[in-house]
Amino acid sequence: MSVLGEPVEQIDLTPSPQLLEALGDIPYKPWQCLAELIDNSFDDFLSDPDPDPKEARSVSITLPKATSVDPQVTVIDNGRGMGLEMLQSALRAGYSGKRRYGSLGLFGMGFNIATARLGNLTEVRTTRAGDESWLVVEIDLRRLARNDSYAAPLRREPKKDPTAHGTEVTVRRLRDDIAEELRRPQRHAAIRRELGRVYSYLLRAEGSVPGLPNGAAAGRGFQLKVNDKSVSPRLPCVWDHTRSVTREGREIPAVLTLDTELTPALACMDCGHWHRADLNLDRCAECESEDLQVRERRIHGWIGVQRYLDETDFGIDFLRNGRKIRLNDRSLFSWEHPETGALVPEYPVDIPATQGRIVGEIHLDHVPVGYQKLDFNRESREWRTAVAQLRGDGPMRARKAKDLGYGENQSPLGLIFKGYQENRPGARCLIPGNGDKAIHDSARTWGKNFHTGMAEYISDEVWFRHVVAHDEEHGNGTGKASGRRRPASGPPTSLGARLGLGPLPSTAPTGAKKDDEAQPDPDPVETETEEQRFDRYRRGARKLLDLAGEVSLPGRLGRRQVTVYETAHPLRDDRDRDAPSLARLGAGNSLEVYVYGDHAVFRQFGRDPRDYALMEIAQTLQATEPDGPKATTIAADVTQQFPGQRVTDSALRDRIETLLDHVRRRMRLQARTDESVGWWTALPDSCQLQAERAAGRADSALDWREAIKTGKFVDHLDASGVAALIRAAPGRFLDGSVFSTTWASWSDADTKERQVAQVTRPFEILHEFMVEQGRKSRLELSLARITLDMLDVIITRLE
Template sequence: MVFARGAKASRALARDRIKRAKWEAGVSLSANETSIESLDLTPSPRLLEVLGDIPYKPWQCLAELVDNAFDDFLSDKDRGPSEPPAVQVTLPKPGTADGDEFVCVADNGRGMSLEQFERSLRAGYSLNSRYGSLGLFGMGFNIATANLGSVTEVRTTRSGDSDWLIAEIDFREMQRQGSFTVPLRREPKADPYMHGTEVMVRQLRADKRAPLRRQQVATTIREQLGRVYSYLLRSRDALPELPETELAGRGFGLYVNGTVVRPRLPCVWSSSRTVSYQGSEISAIQRIDRNLTPAWACQDCGHWNRGAAVESCTECESENLELRERRIIGWVGIQRYLSTSDFGIDFLRNGRKILISDQSVFQWENPDTGETMVEYPIELGATQGGRIVGEIHLDHVPVTYQKNDFKRDSLDWVTALNEVRGEGPLQPMKAKAQGYEANGSPVGRLFNAFRRNDAGTKCLIPGDGSGPLHEKARNWASLFRKGLPEYQTDDKWYEAAQQHDDIKQGKHKPVSRTPRGPGPKHDNRREDGSSAADDLLDRTGLGGDSQPEEGSDRQQPTLPIPQPQPETEEQRYARYRQNARRIADLSSVVSVAHLGKRSIAVFDTPEPLVDHSGRSTPCVSHTLRGNAIEVFVHGDHEVFREYGRDPRDYAIIEIAEALRALANTDDSVARVAAEVTEQFRDQRFTEAALRERSDALLGRIREGMSGVAASHAAALWASLGAEEKQAAERHAAGAEPRLVWREATENGSFIPHLRPEGFAVLVRAHPALLLDGTVFSTTWSTWNDQEARYRQVERIARLLGTVGEFVADTGGKTRLELAMMRLTLDVLEGEISEVNTQ
């Protein structure tokens, strides 16, 4: 609701007009009236050319013009569904002759009257109010067009008008004439019901002409506009994860060189997906909707004036005020994949994104010291990244003139930021240490419930039974954005997470079965020697051993036993596929130099496999239509079960051989297999990744031990040797120089500064405090035998010691050392209790 407060302004203007009229008429002024002289402050037309030097990227110039069209769409409440709102952007083609290039932005909005047309083109004038609109037509229009070229033609018409209104703004000609006056032309239109506005810029600037002609630039601009206008472009049912139509989209159309601009949709988990955290189910989508107290917005300077009885703006004393609602609405959620850059919160003003993937919400500034601490992502942040995303609408918060940031020093921005991420640290232990309550903000809830990146449904991370599939999840996200139907929902990701859990729990353990295909042992008999045919005859009463009824004088006819038909190749592969489990991390599109690109699907099947000659084999493949390749691995084959070989290695060899056969090349299997292997990046394990994983696991152990140390600090500290105490103090001095170390040893705050070797000492000294599900899930008190208890303790201590040696040794590691460390971390991860680390 908008209320105008301009009565006093009107009276002041009336008094000024009377004074000016007296002065012009030569009437004497009273003693308290001053003489008025006027100054002509009309700027030089050179101003418009100078505006072109303001640094704007091509997509920003176009966005300024698109903003004005979308503003009209947003305010047009009477528009019918038969004519969807759309904007057409035309860029120069690569083959356009020099001097003939132009940029055009045309819309099918309502068009403008003559009065609106004149005012909207005036330098610095805005037809729109300061708030409630995407663009300020006057200045934004001038900056955008001046950045693109020196001549701008604007055409507009309304439904029912007989003519087009046309104005041409030639910056150089206006400068020569020293006047802002431009001629107005009228052109008759064939269709009286046509309506809209068209802006065409010619004589493009040299620094814009060459880039705009490149073919790739149009694609890049489409992608950028698809990000900026994602909310306005997507339809109201584009996001099943967000059922509320208010947050779903508006369905506007936008085209660049005839190709639709597709909105970049957020690839998030559905709000129905949850994880458990401290006894509660936390949804993967957290909604935000907070109504703030309405305030008076100054339409001249943009200042928000709070209070019930505001007469004039406290900043500029203007009385041109409007009472407007202030609301923070949107959502934050969990992306289906991790990324080192593609995560963060989008902040929108009137549907347009001002900040994209902003990560400042994950930083906490200590109000006492001014120090800034990055809190997210913690686990695998450097190698895999984060996955918290969101869209927050802040229509009331002022933005910079380039619309690339909000005014962060404004109270409105600070209020919004606190609503989204809270005032205190996200990390519970950090919050407690700083005197804050646990962070219960939307971002705080997601941070604590989803901060870990373990494979499985407990963290909503796709996996393959041995580890997470981060690279595969990112590949699926690219297919989601290409619009492939099977990737639009989160089912693909969830199936992989559920599959990981099933494998870990033994639900998908391959079971050996007797081959049913053709071969020397294929007789279709059961363990008792009977066949399926015998069973059929027995159940129908036609078995050959059945006795004739008493009194029967004739022998029962003997029916021929049907012989089994040979299994076709198609049936054999269908049988392999029926109970198979797709190996997600190896199922992809593989591209090998000189051998082309092939779609690969790899399955682990419980069915024993045979090759084309009927001999048993651990792995087999066949080619489908379109040269797609299916590979089957029998996971229970003795080469895997008894010799410890990895089924994935055999599958990659089979893929390589299939590619060689299709391409009829003499490239060696080893070379092709190596190139195939390098495309499955989830199979990598590097020293940097293992170190980051070590830090993450140690962080979880520190959290668990900190809970114990709060009430047993003295006993734990006393158990440490001099070397571990000294190492902890040195670490604390560098990490938290303001920490009072004596107090830390008394309240348990020393725990975050211990080395893994220090944890091992505490496990040996206090197994009753740290084992049995408190910090480590390993049992201790349930064992009566002292030797059994000792082995339980030593197993955990040795794992911690191994991690400590790896972390401390910064020298290069061999392949076997890295492999051993990966296994150590796998075992240690399974030993950490879930109770105190979430």
């Protein structure tokens, strides 16, 4: 039965073969599906030649709540709406609506893929100001497939307000995995964050980005809400465009704006393909459409310097029609050798060489993108032209360019690189310091405060005070330092009319030595301190909790409070040699041990990082008493003080029970009253029998029927029952709820099954260990220990 009643009309939605293929091949994530629908709304806003200045252009999204019985997704905009002809064309699968050029959404293709990925029933309501009724279309994928017909029912509903306008899209009968994911409140917050990054430019208004000139960063001021909460645009945290440094007598601002006009070209208004304007064409070479129009092509935006360094939060964002397609892209930071195709990394190289601060936003409206809008077509002529304009043909490093026969790199990225490739503290490089060294961690913390909207950190004054203070403490003073402000009223420094950047200040006077002649091309010069090095090792490291605690040994060895970190960073000893493990004495009686978990001795030879950690502890303790016991003897004594290292049948059983208690408790927290009985009935008979017997032994007064209704039966499952319950409801326990293994985002059934098996197989191994009562071999004991270690890694930990 139609949710709309008997239709008075029908519209034909016969799909193109392209869409049928795409529906099966493109694994859209929920936020991507929502973005497709948002794109269509924003397209309408962008193309409106006469918007009402008094009416904010807004899109409102409603996602299901945890308690939703009939979960659905709704996207509502206050755009111009559509008439019947446009609606029929827009909803037809694969239709481009002659809007591919200059638009985000490609309504038909993106709309059908997005709604089909979300659910099986879609309702579209649309109306224009002055229309007498709403046009309402129901797209029921199951019914269309069952009837082998693509005729969708259309209904006209009277309007109470004739001035009302806009479009509403509601998706019902959500796919199970989508519904489970979207019910989780934490996913709502994550979706808002992702949309805030992708639509940062379109959501922000004039003057909303501190430090950037309005012309380069001013957005469109669109509004977007998810479950009545506004989506805040993630703003770039850059130095003010009036800050600068000086290199070779040239003042280089902290932000370069650019607006480069390329040669106009013929754009196909149907498929978006570009052709040279001087070609005498009457139809598109790609789709044979006759609708070709000469259109301008521009590369515009800005490249600048972030106020802090980060390992991942830097790079250039590339936009198409206001939506960010590539975020934190660092491909332009490597130079591609034209003959060999080899990529030569050029930034970052200065210590800390894993962290960067060059950022930017570049609009490439004319460069084609893929259907998922996650990347541009990097094989296209348009992309290659943009790369050449932005970073030049040759290397950015002056010495490398000279060796290869290239001239000075005068590109926008090349100029920013020249001024800000180094990370020395002080005004020369615009790096905060404390008079002794750079304070990168503090600068990064202030950046987090900026992104949370703390008023004190909106401008760059906090950072710059520490730039100036460093030079004063260091004896440099500020009179000779760069980093000063340029007059705010003056035009931004530019690279000349060729790139649309305005005139550059003059270079060094005739006869003056260039920096390249006075000193070699800057290479990493700041020596990383020991504290900085170990801070880097700890960043993102995993504590090995079974090796944490106090070690007490006789004699001068005394007591040590031990902490062991498995780090993702390669380790170097104090002579800069590769090391699988390191130890470091801390304050008081503390001892820190680091093991590089991806070292070849662990990855290729199967050694246990814990064994190397124990050797480090022993070697460090022996150094305090050289005439004492051998290191191997100390290692044996240390090992025996960590009960978690015992690999006996009883010790492993205790560890398995502890792990199961933790997992069962976390799984029960996911139980809902309306799901618990379904979980129970999904279990095999053998698992139900085991759980009931275990519950009876544990609590003779337990109301077992009530335990099934409330989910408390989970507390009595053995390892096999835990595995069975995970297989029955993976959407409730994976994706970070109990286990970090992902599931919902995968669309391929085999991949989903493999993800579930990666979690359930270890529990099945532990079940076999527990039920087998006979004497176990050393290899069987080792297998149980390794299995427990695997589960320790994928079980999410509560803060």
